Amino acid sequence: MKKTGPMRCRQMLAKLSSYIDEELDEATCCRLEAHLADCPPCVEFIKTLRKTVCLVHEAGKPRPVPARAHKDLQAKLKACAAQLQKRR
Amino acid sequence: MRAAPKGFRPIQKGTIAEMEGAERELIERSKAGDAEAFSSLVRAHEDKIFTLARSVCAGLPAEAEDVYQETFLTAFKKIATFRSDASLSTWLHRIAANLCFMRYRKKKAEPFVPLLDEPHKDGEGHRQFKDWRLTPEEAARKHELGAAVTKALASLPVEYRLVLTLRDIEELSNEETAKILGISVAAVKSRLHRGRLYLRDRFGELMGDEKP
Numbered sequence: 001m002k003k004t005g006p007m008r009c010r011q012m013l014a015k016l017s018s019y020i021d022e023e024l025d026e027a028t029c030c031r032l033e034a035h036l037a038d039c040p041p042c043v044e045f046i047k048t049l050r051k052t053v054c055l056v057h058e059a060g061k062p063r064p065v066p067a068r069a070h071k072d073l074q075a076k077l078k079a080c081a082a083q084l085q086k087r088r
Numbered sequence: 089m090r091a092a093p094k095g096f097r098p099i100q101k102g103t104i105a106e107m108e109g110a111e112r113e114l115i116e117r118s119k120a121g122d123a124e125a126f127s128s129l130v131r132a133h134e135d136k137i138f139t140l141a142r143s144v145c146a147g148l149p150a151e152a153e154d155v156y157q158e159t160f161l162t163a164f165k166k167i168a169t170f171r172s173d174a175s176l177s178t179w180l181h182r183i184a185a186n187l188c189f190m191r192y193r194k195k196k197a198e199p200f201v202p203l204l205d206e207p208h209k210d211g212e213g214h215r216q217f218k219d220w221r222l223t224p225e226e227a228a229r230k231h232e233l234g235a236a237v238t239k240a241l242a243s244l245p246v247e248y249r250l251v252l253t254l255r256d257i258e259e260l261s262n263e264e265t266a267k268i269l270g271i272s273v274a275a276v277k278s279r280l281h282r283g284r285l286y287l288r289d290r291f292g293e294l295m296g297d298e299k300p
Contacts, residue, residue, distance in 0.1 A: 014281075016281070016285075017280055017281035018277065048288055048292065049284060051291070052287050052291055053284060055233065055237050055291060056252060056287065057257055058234070058237075059233075059237035059238060060139060060143045060253065060258075062135050062136070062138075062139045063138075064135065065156065069138075069157065070134070072157060073130065073161070074130075077123050077126060077127065077130075077160070077161065077164055078123055080123075080161060080164055080165065081121060081123035084121055084165075085121060
């Protein structure tokens with residue numbers, strides 16, 4: 001039987017990532033939000049989970065490949081191509 | 089930006105179909121042993137692969153550079169086996185993810201702290217969560233925060249780091265992540281959720297939450 005009442009804190013925890021990624025179906029989302037309406041600590045928990053995702057995203061922002069590493073790779077690729085050519 | 093070496097034909101900006109066509113042509117030339125064509129493919133994909141390597145090899149830049157180089161060397165050696173109807177980006181990500189996994193799978197030293205059963209305890213006084221929006225003072229500590237994130241990521245097992253990197257840094261879908269890692273979508277979601285909760289707890293200490 002499909003659950004319809006508001007969720008408890010424990011049930012909600014399991015759904016949080018899907019909630020912040022907007023992947024929950026409408027019915028589950030409504031139950032979760034009904035719980036949030038009455039549970040300020042869970043609202044705060046969600047805020048900090050969202051912030052966690054932001055911090056990870058910020059920390060992983062793309063940076064260019066170091067020029068030395070790129071140059072080393074080009075030299076290795078040339079050597080590798082020459083070896084493969086010899087085998088053919 | 090680095091200038092393209094003489095004789096290179098970088099992939100030009102254009103419609104998706106044109107870009108795909110240009111990439112297909114470079115792949116075919118690479119299959120015939122053309123290192124210059126392969127170098128153009130490296131240029132088009134290296135930033136994403138390096139981002140993955142840098143995040144998974146958290147705090148170890150020399151290892152990240154090794155993974156980046158090994159990924160493209162492996163790809164060049166195996167390009168003949170690459171199916172023309174597949175996505176080159178997915179294939180390169182899979183090679184890089186495998187290299188990261190092989191490198192870290194034996195390092196089981198990282199203890200994975202048990203996760204919470206509930207976001208907070210009922211009754212006995214709620215744990216207080218500080219507002220995590222960056223204050224000007226914290227914004228000034230951005231570098232310090234970045235280092236703390238790297239440290240927290242490094243304390244996660246590699247399977248979790250890979251999922252968090254692909255989903256929360258590279259912003260790939262659950263399906264793309266599952267395809268790259270060769271696991272189910274349910275496993276991606278589960279690792280992502282557990283990994284985020286673990287990091288949230290670690291960052292809580294950093295951002296000044298009260299201990300439960």
